[in-house]
Amino acid sequence: MDHIVLEVGLAISLIAIAGLLSAKLRFSVIPFYILVGMAVGPHAPKIGFFDFRFIESAPLIEFMGRLGVLFLLFYLGLEFSVGRLIKSGKSIAVGGTIYIAINFTLGLLLGWMLALPVKEILVVAGITTISSSAIVAKVLVDLKRTANPETEMILGIIMFEDVFLAVYISILSGLVLSGASSLGGVLLSALMALGFMLFFIILGRKAVPFLNRALNIRSNELFALVIFGTLFLIAGIGETIHVAEAIGALLTGLVLAETEHMKRIEHLILPFRDFFGAVFFFSFGLSIDPLTLGGAVWYSLAAVVVTLIGNFIAGMLAGKYAGLSSKASANIGLTIVSRGEFSIIMANIGKAGGLLAILQPFAALYVLILAILGPLLTKESKWVYTMLNRIIPLENTKKEQKTPARQIDES
Template sequence: MGGAFVAAAVLARLGARIGLPTIPLFILAGILLGPNTPGFVLIEDAHDLEMLSALGLVLLLFYLGLEFHVDDLRTGGKKMAIAGAMYLLLNVGVGFAFGLVLGWGLSEALVLAGVLGISSSAIVTKVLVDLGRIGNPETKPILGIIVVEDIFLALYLAALQPVISGSEGLAGTMAQIGKAFAFLLLLAVAARWGTTYIGRLFRIKDDELLVISFLGAAVLVAGIGEQFGVADAIGAFMVGLILGNTTSGERIRELVHPLRDAFAAIFFFAFGLSIDPGVLPAVLWPVLAAVAITITMNIIAGLVTSRIYGFGPGQTANVATTLLARGEFALILATMAAAAGLDDRLSPFIAGYVLILAVVAPLVAGRSYWLAKILPGSRPTRKADAAAAAETDAGETGAGETDADEGEPVSANR
């Protein structure tokens, strides 16, 4: 574990010198020091870091919930639901169609629908934090889409497992979906009406006790959620949503930062350990086709979201590129597919697809102003280009951001 932390830190510091984001470097460290590449092997089995990796994902989504306010759901819930539904319709639908075109089988197509259709919550959250875009106007719909995806994920997994394994009939599938939905409903009720009462339990003056309390709550609810068929990420997110709206919310945000950053590094390092780049050549062309399709559909989804919210090209580009990454969920599907005895080409395909997008997406998101220049409504003038560049530069430093269309400063700490 110490070697993993040091390796991640060294590569991240080297990357910072040349302006690279940390996510692909953490993943690269895991790939280079794992069992799937020649040379020195730091960790033989990715499962050795499984618990720490899970904690990293929980903390990332817990922090995302802290930044997402209940008022956002009340005032913009309809728009977020529409934007999230459209994103899923476009990406999941095309993913399923792509699976059918490959001709690997119906069950395989159902798996690919989720692989191509659902973003990586962990990478999206880390990109927003690293680029200082948490306070940007377009971040609300991005978070809204992630929330809708995670809710869909809980129901999708509940339905997919018995379908691909053939272990349960319709009644068993519906019972599993019902359990997942009931748990989500319970958390939603707590977020809507229980904040005041829960806030009293976390009105703690001592920082040490507050850290232990919110960390215990996030991990416990995430674990209980898994027992009900709900992804641990959505359980942690809901705890963050609830605690972020209490009187202790601001202190919790400050206290969780070092924990979030440390364990997120381990999450991405372990993510790299699980990827074998050697399997990519066997499925190279399907992988490249899937990457091209995903990029295209994310641009279309960004345009649809921006139409709903009235965003300009700069914000449209941020939406499209931030949601591009695929990650931890796709690898879960690869494991499920292997256990169910599906087509042998599925696992290497998913590994290659995830590797490319997990590395490329953060790089593209940091340079979204390139895309903004060619989107509808952009003004190809020096003034517009300068405004777009200022937007990204300000976001990367976390000091603030400039709207690429209007040139008005937007606080990064709103």
């Protein structure tokens, strides 16, 4: 632990250099953060006499990265609101069901086509179904798309995925780790996740007057302590009842977005979001072992193709049901294509259960490819949509021109 401060200082410097390089090249910064993390992570090979690998500080940087996820999702919640979420409730439920059904089914088919055993097929389906909340949040904020019409559906799908995740992890852990799964335990996990979310959605509508009075704090120091304490406490409570801590942070932001202190909170959170968000992607790179990726190339490429197709189809169907334009619907599928922290969790369950060793490098390479492709596809969604529309007519011009909401810039 003698050099931990030096390692953290070097890590932040490397993150800054990666950010400057991405700005120079005018490319998404996320892949740069991940790749530089891989290059200096505990799993990277030692080069020459000097050892530049981040070993002692890796756990601390990982924790800082977890904070980054919380700040990213909390800020995204502030940019949204519970009111908008409630208005889109039915559309979100249907859209989330469509998204999960298509991607999970394709994941099962992929595992079957790769001739994997049953348990491995279930793990692969979990890896390919759940998108990365952190990457999606980062992309939406960086591209200033939080006010776009399709963002309601994107956030709704993220929350819907968490309910699915709570149920599926219970089932998968039971099957893989203990050989059985309790139906009562699965139902309890699902109900607790749903109850936790519904409680905060209702709270956001009922507790606004109280929150306005409670947050009327003149001292910036005390105001920051109250906000941070609330954020971490709620995220932590969510985690203890098997709701992803990121979703707890998102819900907290949704509630506080309804208060008259929203702008002050946003101003407070902004630098923490940027700093810790960058650390998250660097720490994600630290967790990937580059030496194990080669043996999973074809598996990962096949999964990437399946995911791209499944996400686009699901986005189009979910968007159309919600009454969005074809361009906005395409944006849904292209924005939530990134995979990340939840896919790695699924792979770790497979490792803990003694399943095929290929699952770990498969998940790492699959996540890395989509962490690079996802932000790029989102940024260039207008061009991607135009190209696809020339090949497969996606747009009903007459119908979409009649709706004023479609005049909003959805690119």
